[in-house]
Amino acid sequence: MKVLVGVTGGIAAYKAAELVRELQRGGAEVQVLMTPAAEKFITPLTLAALSGKPVLTSVWQETAVGDRFEIEHIQIAQDADVMVIAPATANTLAKLAHGLADDMVTTTALAATCPLVIAPAMNVHMWRHAATQANLAVLQERGVRFVAPESGELACGMVGEGRLAEPVTIAESVLAAAGHSQQMAGEVVLITAGGTREPIDPVRFLANRSSGRMGMALAEEALSRGAEVLYITAAKDVPVSPRCRSFRVNTAQEMHAALLAELPRATAVFMAAAVSDYRVEAVAEQKRKKTERMTLELVANPDILRDVVQHRKPSTTVIGFAAETERVLEEGRRKLVSKAVDAIFANDVSGVDSGFEVDRNAGMLLTHAEEIPLAAANKRSIAQQLLSALPAIRNAANAKTWWAHQDSNLEPKDYESSALTD
Numbered sequence: 374m375k376v377l378v379g380v381t382g383g384i385a386a387y388k389a390a391e392l393v394r395e396l397q398r399g400g401a402e403v404q405v406l407m408t409p410a411a412e413k414f415i416t417p418l419t420l421a422a423l424s425g426k427p428v429l430t431s432v433w434q435e436t437a438v439g440d441r442f443e444i445e446h447i448q449i450a451q452d453a454d455v456m457v458i459a460p461a462t463a464n465t466l467a468k469l470a471h472g473l474a475d476d477m478v479t480t481t482a483l484a485a486t487c488p489l490v491i492a493p494a495m496n497v498h499m500w501r502h503a504a505t506q507a508n509l510a511v512l513q514e515r516g517v518r519f520v521a522p523e524s525g526e527l528a529c530g531m532v533g534e535g536r537l538a539e540p541v542t543i544a545e546s547v548l549a550a551a552g553h554s555q556q557m558a559g560e561v562v563l564i565t566a567g568g569t570r571e572p573i574d575p576v577r578f579l580a581n582r583s584s585g586r587m588g589m590a591l592a593e594e595a596l597s598r599g600a601e602v603l604y605i606t607a608a609k610d611v612p613v614s615p616r617c618r619s620f621r622v623n624t625a626q627e628m629h630a631a632l633l634a635e636l637p638r639a640t641a642v643f644m645a646a647a648v649s650d651y652r653v654e655a656v657a658e659q660k661r662k663k664t665e666r667m668t669l670e671l672v673a674n675p676d677i678l679r680d681v682v683q684h685r686k687p688s689t690t691v692i693g694f695a696a697e698t699e700r701v702l703e704e705g706r707r708k709l710v711s712k713a714v715d716a717i718f719a720n721d722v723s724g725v726d727s728g729f730e731v732d733r734n735a736g737m738l739l740t741h742a743e744e745i746p747l748a749a750a751n752k753r754s755i756a757q758q759l760l761s762a763l764p765a766i767r768n769a770a771n772a773k774t775w776w777a778h779q780d781s782n783l784e785p786k787d788y789e790s791s792a793l794t795d
């Protein structure tokens with residue numbers, strides 16, 4: 374397991390030496406990176422001796438591999454299973470929150486796609502400052518894991534929160550995050566996202582309010598757990614992670630075709646897209662002229678969810694999304710049965726702070742065994758809960774299939790004869 378350890382310029386930088394040791398004890402191969410400020414607190418030589426590798430302190434170091442030139446921070450970022458920044462200064466937190474990349478630690482963190490763990494350490498007032506807390510919130514929202522600083526006597530002589538967590542605690546989190554990054558290795562997760570567009574003429578279309586953010590949060594979380602992601606998106610504004618195999622579509626029919634083409638490889642399907650139930654029957658070739666009244670004849674689109682369930686392998690898990698504005702739970706329960714899916718995530722999209730076009734969501738995950746409420750949270754956190762529920766969804770679906778099979782094997786006379794012998 375390859376671990377990147379970024380060290381920044383705080384008084385606790387010396388504890389990075391112990392962290393390197395703890396990670397090695399856990400079986401990690403460690404590469405240390407330092408900011409120029411960190412070098413004022415601990416020498417690269419100490420960390421190089423402990424890690425057994427030269428410490429990277431500048432993006433301007435050139436590396437030749439055979440006759441190839443490699444851009445070091447990109448290469449190590451791609452190879453890593455997990456990156457940790459400990460101690461992380463207030464300054465580095467601010468840079469990370471805003472995407473700045475002007476030293477080896479922040480540049481590598483920006484290029485890394487593996488899980489990122491941050492252990493901040495600073496004076497209590499720096500820690501409590503609104504700017505630091507806002508930066509933390511931004512990073513947390515993006516899925517960064519934090520090992521919170523501890524309370525106690527600080528190097529500045531004050532008492533309060535801000536002391537770097539113990540290296541052994543940080544190492545535990547880092548090793549757990551690396552394990553997490555393999556949790557879904559071997560899974561091929563097919564995700565649909567965004568709202569489809571049904572053309573009226575070359576200029577206009579019928580659409581809906583789905584932004585694609587829920588689908589992207591699912592994709593990013595699945596990627597961070599080591600899954601391969603096939604991503605079919607009708608969203609225009611949410612950037613697609615380059616690590617997904619992505620397919621851009623506009624209409625429900627295009628989404629239907631792409632889904633059925635990719636379905637054979639999928640081990641799990643999350644249908645987060647909002648698909649138009651109807652399309653315009655006769656799409657005008659030229660822009661329609663303005664009239665007092667216009668009638669559009671609509672025809673039904675294929676039922677994508679039903680077709681996915683019909684064409685999937687028995688081992689492929691299908692999770693449908695039900696975006697409702699009323700009787701959310703009843704509608705979710707009805708769809709769980711009528712669409713024969715393994716689970717439904719029923720969410721209310723009538724509110725202003727969850728559902729469509731916002732970063733938060735909430736709802737009820739309905740499986741064949743239980744109903745799990747997912748409280749309002751950012752979409753990444755909802756995605757984490759949905760992916761973590763996969764084993765439970767599969768168990769419930771398998772149990773249901775087993776019972777259905779038992780029932781179909783029992784003739785009425787079996788019940789009678791067993792009643793007689795009892």
Ligand SMILES: Cc1cc2nc3c(=O)[nH]c(=O)nc-3n(C[C@H](O)[C@H](O)[C@H](O)COP(=O)(O)O)c2cc1C
Nearest residue numbers: 381382383384408410411462463464465494495496
């Ligand atoms: C003696 C001393 C101790 C410091 N300790 C901390 C600290 O624990 N946490 C922190 O956020 N900044 C600390 N600073 C301030 C940082 O070194 C400073 O913000 C620096 O620009 C951080 O750079 P970096 O984030 O690129 O490593 C300290 C500065 C000095 C001079």
